[in-house]
Amino acid sequence: MFQITINGNPVTTHDGATIFEAAYEDQYARTQFDTDILSLHYLKGVQEKEDSGLCIVEVPGKGIVNAVDTVVEPFMVVLTKSEEVRRRQKEILQDILKHHDRDCRNCNRTGNCELQDVQYSLRTTKNPVTEAFDAVPVRADGIIVRDDNKCIRCGRCVAACEKIQGIGAIKMEGEGLTAKIVPSKGETLIESGCVGCGQCITVCPVGALYERDDVAAVLEAVRDPEKYVVIQAAPSVRASISEAFGYPIGSGTKGKLAAALRKIGFDRVFDTVFSADLTIMEEANELVERIQNGGKLPMFTSCCPGWINYCETYYGDMIDHLSSCKSPQQMFGAMVKTFLAEKEGIPAEKIVVVSTMPCTAKKRELGRDYQNAAGVPDVDYSLTSREVARMIQMEGISFPGLDEEEFDAPLGIGSGAGTIFGATGGVMEAALRTANDWLNGEPQNALDFAEVRGVAGVKEATYKVGGLELRVAAVSGLENAKALLEKIRTGEAQYDFVEFMACPGGCVNGGGQPQQKAKVRMINDIRAERAMTLYHLDQHDSLRKSHENPEIIELYDTFLGKPGSEKAHAYLHTKYQAKGE
Ligand code: SF4
Ligand code: SF4
Numbered sequence: 001m002f003q004i005t006i007n008g009n010p011v012t013t014h015d016g017a018t019i020f021e022a023a024y025e026d027q028y029a030r031t032q033f034d035t036d037i038l039s040l041h042y043l044k045g046v047q048e049k050e051d052s053g054l055c056i057v058e059v060p061g062k063g064i065v066n067a068v069d070t071v072v073e074p075f076m077v078v079l080t081k082s083e084e085v086r087r088r089q090k091e092i093l094q095d096i097l098k099h100h101d102r103d104c105r106n107c108n109r110t111g112n113c114e115l116q117d118v119q120y121s122l123r124t125t126k127n128p129v130t131e132a133f134d135a136v137p138v139r140a141d142g143i144i145v146r147d148d149n150k151c152i153r154c155g156r157c158v159a160a161c162e163k164i165q166g167i168g169a170i171k172m173e174g175e176g177l178t179a180k181i182v183p184s185k186g187e188t189l190i191e192s193g194c195v196g197c198g199q200c201i202t203v204c205p206v207g208a209l210y211e212r213d214d215v216a217a218v219l220e221a222v223r224d225p226e227k228y229v230v231i232q233a234a235p236s237v238r239a240s241i242s243e244a245f246g247y248p249i250g251s252g253t254k255g256k257l258a259a260a261l262r263k264i265g266f267d268r269v270f271d272t273v274f275s276a277d278l279t280i281m282e283e284a285n286e287l288v289e290r291i292q293n294g295g296k297l298p299m300f301t302s303c304c305p306g307w308i309n310y311c312e313t314y315y316g317d318m319i320d321h322l323s324s325c326k327s328p329q330q331m332f333g334a335m336v337k338t339f340l341a342e343k344e345g346i347p348a349e350k351i352v353v354v355s356t357m358p359c360t361a362k363k364r365e366l367g368r369d370y371q372n373a374a375g376v377p378d379v380d381y382s383l384t385s386r387e388v389a390r391m392i393q394m395e396g397i398s399f400p401g402l403d404e405e406e407f408d409a410p411l412g413i414g415s416g417a418g419t420i421f422g423a424t425g426g427v428m429e430a431a432l433r434t435a436n437d438w439l440n441g442e443p444q445n446a447l448d449f450a451e452v453r454g455v456a457g458v459k460e461a462t463y464k465v466g467g468l469e470l471r472v473a474a475v476s477g478l479e480n481a482k483a484l485l486e487k488i489r490t491g492e493a494q495y496d497f498v499e500f501m502a503c504p505g506g507c508v509n510g511g512g513q514p515q516q517k518a519k520v521r522m523i524n525d526i527r528a529e530r531a532m533t534l535y536h537l538d539q540h541d542s543l544r545k546s547h548e549n550p551e552i553i554e555l556y557d558t559f560l561g562k563p564g565s566e567k568a569h570a571y572l573h574t575k576y577q578a579k580g581e
């Protein structure tokens with residue numbers, strides 16, 4: 001460790017660090033002094049270079065250097081705001097803005113935009129760009145919308161798709177500030193092998209990438225007196241949506257979320273944790289059956305639609321490993337339009353089911369075949385956490401001022417096991433709690449399966465469950481999934497049960513979650529902080545096993561029969577198919 005100075009302030013750093021890392025890694029310096037260095041491209045772990053020209057500092061004796069490329073030396077003196085640094089940065093920013101649709105008022109990212117931050121630092125209001133901007137059409141390609149008018153050509157989306165997801169569905173075409181993000185193959189993102197995970201959106205520093213906006217259609221349904229509109233809220237959203245209202249990362253606001261959705265005017269406000277528990281009933285039952293009857297192993301989870309798209313597109317030969325369970329989103333819709341419709345005497349055709357999800361791939365899931373238990377689509381609209389936060393803002397609701405409320409019943413009670421579905425390893429742990437009781441024939445004390453917790457991309461463990469050695473793995477991020485699938489294919493790795501999540505860290509870091517800026521992500525692990533909230537909720541829940549949820553027990557007693565029954569299969573299971581079949 002040694003010291004350098006940034007803007008005259010002492011900063012402790014280490015051998016091999018870059019000036020940029022030094023400026024952010026010394027927490028004392030970061031919070032006490034102004035050591036900020038401008039950047040627009042760099043994102044730790046994703047895009048670890050900066051070609052914008054903005055990320056410069058002056059080092060006396062060396063001149064102007066790129067802070068991301070230059071390694072610190074003992075006693076180095078760094079100036080982040082010298083006259084020359086600022087002069088060059090302003091020129092670069094003017095150039096970026098000339099190629100940018102500067103309509104902040106109508107942009108989804110306003111208030112949470114990294115380009116706006118740079119403009120504030122350089123005070124462009126004193127010297128605004130006045131040239132008219134010639135806009136090109138925005139391209140809505142399935143659920144992903146690309147707006148070249150807002151793109152600053154940072155390359156983060158390309159890097160996320162290629163490095164984190166191992167897919168490479170998009171590429172940069174052209175050079176400099178007129179380059180475009182285009183599909184790598186074919187004309188559309190789907191032709192290019194995009195699985196709709198939305199990881200490219202979460203890393204975009206500006207409003208150039210976003211999901212199809214379904215807010216207006218949902219609000220129209222809510223205002224329609226002929227419709228009965230219900231909404232469900234996924235587990236991980238309670239650990240993230242508050243970030244859109246200025247709360248610290250990972251603040252748990254389950255009760256406020258329920259209150260906000262009710263205030264918008266939904267007829268019923270339900271909890272997807274209920275159908276996460278239902279998923280465990282069906283999935284654990286399927287696992288036990290496969291083990292006892294020599295079925296296909298390892299069994300793969302099927303609750304993540306990004307992973308399903310990936311498996312169908314890239315590993316079609318392994319489809320029969322997938323559990324036939326629908327995702328919790330779809331199981332929930334199926335139960336609303338059959339069980340609830342029957343119980344409350346409301347025709348399924350009159351019901352509109354809306355979801356609040358951490359995910360963009362769930363929008364694509366709505367269009368799948370075999371997802372219509374009542375003869376109509378199980379779910380009608382799937383909104384991301386970002387869209388729901390925007391809807392709350394558009395309705396003029398003060399989120400922090402809301403009192404905590406409960407979700408509606410039935411379909412509103414969920415266990416701690418269902419709550420941890422939002423974190424990588426959570427589905428596995430929830431399934432193990434239930435399988436352990438079932439295979440032992442009586443309730444077991446074991447509740448925490450710590451080996452499958454944490455943000456590591458691949459976690460493996462072997463558990464003794466009812467006299468069986470159960471070999472399990474939990475994987476998140478598709479690059480990690482690819483590596484593990486190859487090992488399974490060649491027989492190098494052997495498991496009984498594997499949980500797959502497309503997004504690194506699981507749904508807490510889903511492609512539909514509130515975007516956090518690069519400088520926040522540099523010093524916070526948003527996956528771990530949001531997941532901690534879910535584990536805390538689980539730890540303090542009196543109900544921690546899915547099969548002990550009283551609403552689940554009642555659902556089977558009065559409607560479905562038993563897990564894996566003919567009726568449960570008809571309503572809660574589906575078919576997955578290799579692409580092209
Ligand atoms: S991307 Fe940022 S700077 Fe550009 S219009 Fe949107 S909010 Fe404004
Ligand atoms: S949604 Fe996922 S797969 Fe599609 S382009 Fe973005 S990162 Fe790649």
Ligand code: SF4
Pocket residue numbers: 150151152153154155156157158181200203204205206208209
């Ligand atoms: S779309 Fe967003 S992430 Fe991709 S290059 Fe443009 S600004 Fe960067």
